[in-house]
Amino acid sequence: MLGKLDRRVLLRAVAVFLVVAVAITVALSTGGSADAATGSAASGGGSSLLLQNLFNGIVFGLLLALASVGLSLIYGTTALSNFAHGEMVTFGAMITYFLATPQAVTFPLLPFEFKINMPFLPAVLVGIAIAVFFGWVQDKMIWSQLRRRRVGMVQQMIVSIGLSLALVNFIQWWMGGRPVRLTTSIDPRHQYGPISVGNVTLISMAIAIIALIGVAFFLQRTRLGRATRAVSDNPALASASGIKVDSIIRIVWMMAAGLAALGGILLALYQQGIGFDDGTKLLMMMFAAVTLGGLGHPYGALVGSLIIGIVAEVSTVWLAPDLKFATALFILIIVLLVRPQGILGRAERVG
Amino acid sequence: MDILIQVLTTAIAPSTAAFALAAIGLNFHFGLTGLLNMGHAGFMLLGMYGFAISLREGWPIWLAVLVGLAAAALFALLLGWPTLKLRGDYLAIVTIAAAEMVRFLGRSQSLAELTGASTGIRGSDFKAPFEELSPFADSMVEIGPFAMHGTRSSSWWLTLVTWGLVGVFALVFWRLSKSPWGRVLKGIREDEDAVRSLGKNVYSYKMQALVIGGVIGALAGMLWAIGNSVQPDAMGRPTTFWIWTLLLLGGAATVFGPVLGAILFWSGLTLIKALASAFIPSDVLAPTSLEPFSLVLVGVALMFLVVFRPQGVLGNKKELAFNG
Numbered sequence: 015m016l017g018k019l020d021r022r023v024l025l026r027a028v029a030v031f032l033v034v035a036v037a038i039t040v041a042l043s044t045g046g047s048a049d050a051a052t053g054s055a056a057s058g059g060g061s062s063l064l065l066q067n068l069f070n071g072i073v074f075g076l077l078l079a080l081a082s083v084g085l086s087l088i089y090g091t092t093a094l095s096n097f098a099h100g101e102m103v104t105f106g107a108m109i110t111y112f113l114a115t116p117q118a119v120t121f122p123l124l125p126f127e128f129k130i131n132m133p134f135l136p137a138v139l140v141g142i143a144i145a146v147f148f149g150w151v152q153d154k155m156i157w158s159q160l161r162r163r164r165v166g167m168v169q170q171m172i173v174s175i176g177l178s179l180a181l182v183n184f185i186q187w188w189m190g191g192r193p194v195r196l197t198t199s200i201d202p203r204h205q206y207g208p209i210s211v212g213n214v215t216l217i218s219m220a221i222a223i224i225a226l227i228g229v230a231f232f233l234q235r236t237r238l239g240r241a242t243r244a245v246s247d248n249p250a251l252a253s254a255s256g257i258k259v260d261s262i263i264r265i266v267w268m269m270a271a272g273l274a275a276l277g278g279i280l281l282a283l284y285q286q287g288i289g290f291d292d293g294t295k296l297l298m299m300m301f302a303a304v305t306l307g308g309l310g311h312p313y314g315a316l317v318g319s320l321i322i323g324i325v326a327e328v329s330t331v332w333l334a335p336d337l338k339f340a341t342a343l344f345i346l347i348i349v350l351l352v353r354p355q356g357i358l359g360r361a362e363r364v365g
Numbered sequence: 366m367d368i369l370i371q372v373l374t375t376a377i378a379p380s381t382a383a384f385a386l387a388a389i390g391l392n393f394h395f396g397l398t399g400l401l402n403m404g405h406a407g408f409m410l411l412g413m414y415g416f417a418i419s420l421r422e423g424w425p426i427w428l429a430v431l432v433g434l435a436a437a438a439l440f441a442l443l444l445g446w447p448t449l450k451l452r453g454d455y456l457a458i459v460t461i462a463a464a465e466m467v468r469f470l471g472r473s474q475s476l477a478e479l480t481g482a483s484t485g486i487r488g489s490d491f492k493a494p495f496e497e498l499s500p501f502a503d504s505m506v507e508i509g510p511f512a513m514h515g516t517r518s519s520s521w522w523l524t525l526v527t528w529g530l531v532g533v534f535a536l537v538f539w540r541l542s543k544s545p546w547g548r549v550l551k552g553i554r555e556d557e558d559a560v561r562s563l564g565k566n567v568y569s570y571k572m573q574a575l576v577i578g579g580v581i582g583a584l585a586g587m588l589w590a591i592g593n594s595v596q597p598d599a600m601g602r603p604t605t606f607w608i609w610t611l612l613l614l615g616g617a618a619t620v621f622g623p624v625l626g627a628i629l630f631w632s633g634l635t636l637i638k639a640l641a642s643a644f645i646p647s648d649v650l651a652p653t654s655l656e657p658f659s660l661v662l663v664g665v666a667l668m669f670l671v672v673f674r675p676q677g678v679l680g681n682k683k684e685l686a687f688n689g
Contacts, residue, residue: 095454122658125648156668165672168401168453172609172671175403179606180664187657294602298465301458333475340469343462350459351447 062208067327069209075323076222077284080277081293082300082315083229084270090246090310091266092157093167097174099274100297101181102145104290106275107282108185110141111194122187134197142275149271152177153264161260178294186290193287196279201286218280225276226316229269233312242266246310299326299339302346308359317357321345368639370510375635376628377511379519382527383589384631388612388623389534390581395609396618397542398574399554401457404444405582406604407464410597411436412583413590414471414480420491426498429491430587437583440467441576449571461602471597486595488518495591496522519592527588531624534581539620550574551618603660610667616680625678634659 085099112119114137118127132140156177160170201212233239244252245262253259274293281296282288303322307314322342329341349356375381387409394400415433420426444463448456470476472483480486499522501515514520541547549570552560561567586600593599607630615626637659641650650658676682 095457122654123649125646160672163672169671169675171401171454171457172613173668175606175609176664176667176671178664179603179667180661183657183660183664187654187661190653298462302462305455305458334473336473337469337475340466340473343466343469346462347447347459347466350451350455354447354451354455 064328064331065208066210067331068324069211071324071327072320073215073219073284073323074327075320076219076226077277077281078296078299078303078323079226079316079319080222080280081274081296082303082319083226083312084266084273085300086304086307086310086312086315087242087246087266088270089304090312091242091249091263092161093310094157094174095171095301097171097297098178098181099270099300100293100295101178101185102149102271102274102293103278103281103296104185104288104293105148105181106141106145106278107196107288107293108189108194108278108290109144109275110137110279111189111196111282111288113137113140114196115194122184138279141279142272145275146268146272149268150264152271153267157267158260158264161263178297182291182294189290191290193289193292194282195287196282214283218284221276222280225273229273229312232269238262238265295339299342302342305346306349306356308356311356311358314356314358368636368643371639372632372636374511376632377524377528378631379523379527379592380589381627381631382524382531383585383592384608384611385531385624385627386527386534386588387582387585387608388615388627389531389538390578390585391608391612392538392617392623393574393578393581395612396622397538397547397550397554398571399453400449400571400575400578401453402460402575402578403457403602403605403609404460404462404464405608406600406602407460407467408437408440408579408582409586409589409604410464410467410471410600411440412586413595413600414486415583416587417486417491417590417595418479420494421486426494429494430584433583433587434580437579438576441579442572445572445575449568449575461605464600464605465602468597468601480597481595483597485597488591488594491595492518492591496520498522523588523592527592530584530588535620535624542618542620546570546573606667607663610663610670613667613670613675613677616677619677619679619681622677622679629678630663634663637662 081099081103084102085096088094088096088099113130113132114134116129116131118129120127156173157170160173165173197214201214203210203212231239233243241252241257241262242265244255244257245259249259252262278288278293281292285292299322300319303318304310304315305318306321307316307318322345325345326338326342329338333341387405390408391402391405394402394405412433415436416429419429419432424432440463444456444460448459471480471485473480474482476482496516499516499520501520501522503516504514505512506515506521508521513524516522542551549560549565552563552565553567553570557567560570611626611630612623613626614629615624616622638655641655641658642652670677
């Protein structure tokens with residue numbers, strides 16, 4: 015059973031998504047006709063380029079959503095803006111590379127090299143398991159301690175910044191400055207109408223969608239998920255009604271770490287390689303997505319991610335590709351001007 | 366002995382002074398008003414772009430400085446407008462996003478004519494007018510154990526100017542924080558609603574603090590650029606986090622905290638790197654790993670600092686600015 019409020023929020027999410035889709039279609043058709051009207055050499059290529067970019071945007075948005083749903087859940091249950099979440103994304107991909115690569119690997123401060131060379135799929139599963147464990151360790155060693163000491167939210171945020179700085183440099187120290195590739199095989203691309211797409215991308219999309227549906231199912235239909243939403247709504251009240259708030263938060267951290275790692279692995283496959291600071295760069299996009307959708311609202315993170323992904327990719331039709339992140343951040347600032355609580359957030363006093 | 370001289374040279378270097386000045390700017394934001402500006406490097410970058418581009422176009426140096434400062438002031442107004450009415454972490458997210466946006470724009474190929482894209486603007490394109498003002502010799506000058514050029518780039522001339530400005534703005538901070546205006550800002554930091562109920566326009570006060578701190582940050586960016594060059598990627602998020610670390614290390618809301626913090630931070634970093642390369646064998650820690658290794662330590666130091674000694678070296682525990 016969906017609660018009354020949830021149904022309303024879901025409806026609003028669907029409505030927003032439809033509006034955005036319509037807006038993009040309109041932009042697409044006018045863009046296409048403008049192209050035809052100017053009669054440029056690339057006429058006809060204009061709208062298919064748009065479609066391709068729209069598709070790329072959806073793929074990127076789905077991968078972004080995997081990472082930002084965790085960020086949003088953490089914000090929802092603990093009110094922490096976790097600046098170290100981008101490193102969780104990189105970490106997932108890097109640990110998978112560490113396990114799967116046929117090349118010799120090493121670990122910081124170990125003076126020798128060794129090979130693990132696991133088959134790819136087990137490496138992915140073990141990698142995600144390690145990431146989930148890392149999420150558990152992080153909450154156990156850092157965040158639950160800070161909560162117990164009643165350290166303020168702003169201080170915790172700065173702690174997460176310190177953690178982010180430490181982790182990103184640790185990953186650089188560990189893996190070096192150059193991007194690594196998880197697989198060396200070349201992914202054949204297929205043409206579906208105007209859109210060309212590789213098999214790996216299609217599988218990644220499917221996995222991302224399944225994982226996101228899994229999260230939604232968990233939140234809506236399981237006891238734990240309901241408890242998570244209760245904590246997210248009001249920790250004190252949840253605690254009073256017998257929910258173990260600290261265990262719920264620990265589960266959220268584990269889930270967030272696992273989802274981020276999965277997102278990182280899929281991202282590394284999608285963009286054919288991952289550098290030590292790719293997750294860090296992605297963090298801004300995640301914050302944009304989460305704020306856009308409404309801070310602490312898991313479905314908001316999904317909607318926000320799709321919008322950010324689509325905006326970033328579609329903007330490359332008109333603007334230089336190296337401006338796509340700047341465009342997405344610009345959208346974030348505009349949205350904060352107009353609707354600071356985000357698209358799905360309830361209007362409330364936020365200051 | 367070599368290590369000691371290395372550390373001391375870092376302690377008096379112009380870029381250390383530039384970071385101290387940037388931290389004084391951030392101290393207006395965070396220390397005095399409690400604003401979470403996580404995009405201070407963006408202000409610095411805007412300042413150095415305004416300064417260097419104007420000079421490259423042959424404008425006089427005073428005008429170039431004004432252009433840089435005006436760019437930062439405008440940026441602060443633009444950022445503050447939507448966010449200063451919202452909760453603190455919104456300002457954090459927006460400032461960090463906006464600073465990254467400035468960097469992305471600066472390094473974009475489409476603006477290469479203006480900003481030089483990711484290579485930035487070479488020092489030789491804009492440093493001459495500043496160096497012509499130098500009263501020092503145009504050659505290497507040794508004072509005690511320190512050897513620096515008299516005039517060029519990271520010179521004695523720049524050292525004098527940067528530390529002089531650090532002194533001036535430390536004084537300005539001290540006077541302003543003791544003034545009625547500064548007391549209102551501190552009141553906002555401690556309890557916004559209380560100040561509002563006294564009839565003060567909190568939004569306007571916050572905006573003033575944001576603009577002043579941002580302008581000081583821009584000035585720091587210009588001085589940094591004279592010592593190095595205009596480099597968008599040197600002014601990314603890590604730079605902002607370093608400024609935060611050194612401000613918290615020295616002690617937020619204190620007059621000398623930013624200065625002490627900058628000196629301790631940069632000479633400490635030099636010391637760690639020198640000791641590590643001298644004593645840790647290179648098959649355990651390769652020379653290329655020294656930089657990330659020392660920055661891991663910075664990150665960990667920041668975490669411990671915030672939890673266990675949030676007031677820093679000089680700060681007062683009662684004057685804590687962590688109210689979000």
